[in-house]
Amino acid sequence: MIYSLNKVGKEFGEGRHRSVAVRDVTLHVSPGEQITLVGPSGSGKTTLFRLMNGSLLPSSGKLLYCQTDLAAMSHRQLRESRRRIGSIYQQHYLVAGMSVLANTLSGALGRWGMVSTLRNLASPSAVEMERAERCLEAVGLADKRRFRCEQLSGGQQQRLAIARTLMQEPEVILADEPVASLDPVLSNEILELLVRLAEETKVTLLTSLHQVDLALRHSKRIVGLRCGEIAFDAPTRDLDQRSLTQLYRSARERDAATGRLSQESGGASHGADSGQKGACIR
């Protein structure tokens, strides 16, 4: 098992502002799997990913990555684990003001000690340069390596984010709505690229998506999230368009029934940043 989540919960805020983003999620991921998470906005996909990459700690339950608890690790162990987990975000989380090549190189930071960090900053070693250029080639950005990352288009920036993750040489890639800000054609391309690269490098791939059709086309197992809970977890062949669309509709109906239609959780969301946007209030 790459991941075993056992009744994992995460809540933000305290007292009146308390809101639950993820509750009692139990999920097992074996190596090499390709899983897609679907669910309406605020269903806890982003929070779940941030728990899985160690940016957040669970408030309850146990989250094991490769049989070890991320919460119980020392700083050094955590860093070593995070190096092996690649994260791709909805907005590309690239460093403005640095070149495409430098952004790609920064994927290797987890492998470098202090000395090689400084040396690579002044003048990257030939090995790392070659590796970075291979990664850029894999995503089709080799000719853009001298551009500043903000000169790239949206789709190119997402490719660059993928290149940085490849540079990281991770065991698992967590892609949180990687195509949310792209048009349908580009979305398809990027997902194909992700899936192909994951298969080539035998990396476990977890993607979260809004688009039901894309989820059906690009994954082998689909996990549906609703209000922080797992609604279903099934192989793609057992699911169809209707059952997925139902997830969105039923979530909406339930919210409407309790008067919380896609409601942002108000004041609480300021304190806890984007980790719990639109989380369901209980």
Added chain:
Amino acid sequence: MAQTLVKRAPAFADTKGGSIRAWRLPAFLAALLLWATWTSGIDLRLLLSWQTWAALFDFLRRLFPPDFSVSFLGTALRATWMTFATAVIATTASSLVALPLGILASGRLWRTGINASTNSRTHSWMAPLSWLVLHGMGVVRSIPDLVWALLFVAGIGLGPTAGTLALAVSYTALLGRVYADVFDETDVRPIEALEALGATRLQVFLFGILPQSRALLTSYTLYSFECSVRSAAVLGFVGAGGLGYEISLSMRLFEFPQVLTLMACFVLLLFLVDLVSRGLRAHLKENPETSSESTRGGVLQQHLRRHWLIGLVSAAILLLSLSPAGITPQSLLQSDTARHLVRFARQLLSPETSASFLREVVRLALQTISISVIGTATGAALGLLLSLPATRLRAARHESLDRSWSRRVQSEAVFWSARMTLNLLRAIPELVWVLICVIAVGFGPFAGSIALGLHTGGVLGKLFAETLEESPQEQVEAMLALGASPLQCIFWALLPQAWPMMRRYVLLRWDMNLRAATILGLVGGGGLGQALYNDVQLADYGKVSTLIAAVMVLVIGSDWLSRPSAQLEVQT
């Protein structure tokens, strides 16, 4: 139709309830002004008396013609170079020291973590040190650079070394804070991504924070260099060499034409520095860090390759600046310099706290506050008066084409002379105004108040004129069309709209003037500064340290006043 009506009712509008609110701030300020004059023993009648202004005018007349003799020009140019060199060395040293301090003081790196929601693990064992650095810099900043210069002159003697060290100390604290703020205001998302892929703090800084903040760092450092040139000239007034020293010397010798030459050099220097730093900024902007045609290599190599010429010239200037700025092997390695400083610092650490002296300090602090209030009020009035003729009504321009030729020349002459007066008032620093006013009305708080008022008048007048010109002008066109004169337009259409902004400028300026008022006395403008200067001359360091503490209290207090929330309180 709707947009041609004046949107905001004038401050004197008789809307119900609104009238009291609108009068609250002016009433408060008027009361403050009355209190200020009453406590400070400043005779405001002097301000309006004919003799005062006649004396000032007489002094200005005696400045002409400037002394352009070859021998004096040599002196003036040497002093100018010394001032410039002091600023170069001080800024270089302070930015080098401020960078690590800024990194240490960055809350995001050491104390709060990058993200409010990433709980735990953000706290570092370095957190207390980081907190200490941040607040230590705050304490250093609360002592004005001129006071630092006074202390260094007392500690290691007259000359540029003291000035350079003083500037370096105060600008290190300033830049360190600015750098820390720049680091903390970068985009957090890429940083979160780097942390998620296992980057250490150092790596997060080098690969995430630094690339994002490079442009701002350069720009703030250049800006601080411009400011430090200004400061370096002024530091000479307390004996730290350079233009200020020459100016105060010529003043004391009543060689007024020389004063004018030196001030011309000062203005020229500021102009050149402004030109060069603007050019540098443009150059850096045109050359973004990477472009498609650039070559291989790391960030550092690329930088060297692209900016080698600037680097070479800067290095040459830096080397040439060392000796005029008083930084020579002898001056630094002199065994007694360090010993002097240590002994001096030890003396400073035992403040005088007798009740009678503390009462005196409180009196002086109140006097300092009243100097700032009177100076700001005078400046606001003067600025308003001068800003009216210095405002060009865009809407009136096409109308003026119809006017007769002589009328147009006349109005242009009024406009330009108002603008020139404003620029002159603004270009001459407060402290030079103090020197001038001291000659006109003698030592004391009155000279300080007028000097502050004149400089503030220049600054506020320019801001007022800009604000008036920038406020919407459709209303002016409507009023001109119904037969109003330009002056009527300003009062009935522009002033009501620009009023909130102008009020904000006055309050901001008051905050700056409160800081300025603490040092005006160092050249004879009354208040805490004057006592400070006298006690340093008398080597009564116990009193000096008490006075410095009082200055710090005032400066920190004015910081508190200028917090955004506090300003809202004053404004509503």
